[in-house]
Amino acid sequence: MLSFSSYFSSGYLAVYLPVCVLLYALAGQRGRRVVLLLFSAVCFWAVSGKLIAYLLLSTLSIHHFGLWLSDVQDRSKAELAAAPKEERKALRARAQTHQRWILALGLSIQFGILLVLKYSPFAVTNLNNLFSALGLSYSLRVPRFLLPIGISFYTMQAASYLFDVYRQKCSADRNLFRLALFLGFFPQVMEGPICRYGQTAHQLWEAPPLRYQNFMLGLQRMSYGLLKKMIIADRLNLLIKNVFTHYENYDGIAIAVAAVCYTIQLYMDFSGTMDLAVGAGQIFGFQLPENFQRPFFSRTIPEFWQRWHITLGTWFKDYIFYPLSMSKPLKKLTSKARKRLGSHYGPLVAGTIALFCVWVCNGLWHGSAWSYLFFGMYHFALILLGNLTQPVTDKLTGALHISRTSLPYRCFQIVRTGLLVCIGELFFRANGLRAGLAMFERMVTASTLEPLRNGTIFQIGMSRKDFFIVALLLGAIFVIGLLQERGIHLGTRLAQALIPVRFVVYYGVILALIIFGAYGDGYVPVDPIYAGF
Amino acid sequence: MEELLTILNEIQPDVDYLNCDELIDGHYLDSLDILSLVSEMEDAFDITIPTVEIIPDNFNSAQRLWEMIQRLREEG
Incomplete structure (x- = not known):
């Protein structure tokens, strides 16, 4: 039966949007x-x-x-x-x-x-x-x-x-x-x-008026969003739901895997929804602002927030951070603090007050629960810690002759940032702050490699085949992201490719959705997570 | 302009302020640098920079910053 509750529902994709496009074209x-x-x-x-x-x-x-x-x-x-x-x-x-x-x-x-x-x-x-x-x-x-x-x-x-x-x-x-x-x-x-x-x-x-080029680029973008949502986000839901609901039954390593899976799910779900939104806009010829810029290539937490949910971040920056930090009392504070504490720590005082307000709002914007507030405070603490220790890390890397632009150092920063984000998402997804803390404790104190060795990790909701499919598509998304980081946009190139090449890819995507999409018996599509906020 | 370049170099050295035109978009200056910059510019040039002026377009190059300072001085 056709339903209409989200941008991924059959009613929206099969009837509502096509009828709207048709009437718009006429x-x-x-x-x-x-x-x-x-x-x-x-x-x-x-x-x-x-x-x-x-x-x-x-x-x-x-x-x-x-x-x-x-x-x-x-x-x-x-x-x-x-x-x-x-x-x-x-x-x-x-x-x-x-x-x-x-x-x-x-x-x-x-x-x-x-x-x-x-x-x-x-x-x-x-x-x-x-x-x-x-x-x-x-x-x-x-x-x-x-x-x-x-x-x-x-x-x-x-x-x-x-x-x-x-x-x-x-x-x-x-x-x-x-x-x-x-x-x-x-x-x-x-x-x-x-x-x-x-x-x-x-x-x-x-x-x-509708244009063929826009129409095709929009469809292409929407298909990419559908791949992310149906093949990855919905499939991961099986494992995430089991572990987060009954975390006390699972080993710490399973909780860690679930935290990583949830972070991936959230990204695939929300960025997939944005692909659908931006793609639908593109079909009509509109350019909506981008909300994601490959956040998992970020080297620091502040950079992550410049690449993740960009329009929310810039909203907080423009309407909370700057108005607060540029208010008369905080400007005076910056001026005085700069004279006493120098050019790094001086502005940090007023900046931290404004940043604290931003992260309280950011946490509570996501939902009215202590766990969301904790999530906001977690990221505030990480950013503050980064700012406070920056002069020390600068000196340390200099003394150890570590090149901050070298590939190994950049990889270390990217992995570290990714792990810190996953820990934050564990609290974000947990059923309340108490559960989040208990899960974190279990992850740190009760982790063994046993579930990986004996294969029980594949019995929590996702089979080996499920993991393989997710890994395969994530690999493809990683390569596409890597190319985008280097300024190569496959989507635009594909739109300019020869018709047979284009259609092989388009049919490939449709087939992938039909074969690998997480739907039917045993799968319950997860409701778009951000719609709940 | 000389005074502005001195302020910029004090806040964030190692940037070619005469040629760089993406100080914000290229992440050469972060939000804390902007707080310092605004405070220093207000003291040095006796102006008040309202929040509405804090947009990348005004802060992306030394030249654009200088133009903003001149404009705010004229507006009094």
Whole structure:
């Protein structure tokens, strides 16, 4: 039966998207806009039902606050132009305060809804725990809300629009439909990428005619995403689910294997979903921002976060890290600290305060649970440790005559970063922080090579054949990534190749999906992980 | 411009600031370097750099930084 709950569901891939593309191809420019808007609304409704009211009201609110900000800015400009020079500073300050209040109100509505729907159950549960710890018999009823799909992604995108209008990086959009399409474009509304108004709003509204080249490149990109998801992510789910649910029954080495498998699964699932989103956009001729840039080639944790979920990272950097670290008190702190602690440790003080806030937000953005907060703090600690020890490691590598650009050293850094990421993901996936800590302890203290030697590792949910298939495709993805790191993009080359070559590859991908795809008896496709955030 | 180059060299030596035009995109300057740079530039040139100016386009080369400084000075 056809279903429609994610971008990987048969209803979306076999009916929804093809019908949308067909109607888009047949329509004129105005019709193409209508098709995109209509299908975006239907997509949200198909997944979230009557919660589409949230999308509609929120869009109206964002539109209104954007215009309000813009009107105040226009009025202030006119007043400044007419005012004598000595009065301008005071006028500018007054207009700034007025705009700040409007921005704060607009953001409060967006983040307020998110906080109530997503975080109030967590807050109330913890409050009840506190009451109980204090010996009070009083307890509050834990609220349960239905969440509109992709609300965390949507809120970030909507907030970025308001920030950008406030900062005059973009003009407020008077066209409600253009803004609605920017906020609700269906290939990205569930899991991002989190786009900026300047990146996509006008190209979406342009709604260019369908072109064969774009169509083929888009399909190619989507097929790559399907391979990642159906052959790797869904297959790994069998082992991951077993180990993470009953970790106490497994050897430490099995937990380590499960942590690595989960990291791979998360990457394949999310980057595969992004391939589907960017690919669908490409079919229509749109260029959505990339969310991944081969993160497992990163040499350090900060570099990893510049390559993993890029649009979320840049959001935090632009709207939390810099505004905080550039606030007057923290600027003063940097200036003073630089004089006392020097050019490395000086800016680190204010930077660390801002970084801490970023990682609290990053952890909680993923979900309302202590394990997510721990995940955020884990990465904060790793980045801080890296910053604190950098002068020492610089000296040490210099004293030991280790070339930091040599291949062995780079490989060491890449493997180290990968392992640290896997440990973080163990806590991220574990069923609660307590389970995460217990799993980590078991991994460190109760690991033997026995499950690898006697083959019991192949009885946890994945057979030798499953491991072999996953390894084979991961090898291919690694080679493609390595080539991309060197500036060679196989996808573009394939699109320019001779027709027989192209079709051999396309049919090969279809056959691989049919033969090796993890579906049918014994397999339960994992729900797209990031859609839950 | 000389003063700006001195500041840049103090914060992050080993970069050819006269020719490099991807200080941010090429990861020559990280976020902590930018914090130092903003603080130093504000003190040295008596300007206030608002957050909205902290975009790669303004920080990718010494020339672009200098242009931003000139502009902010004019705006007062």
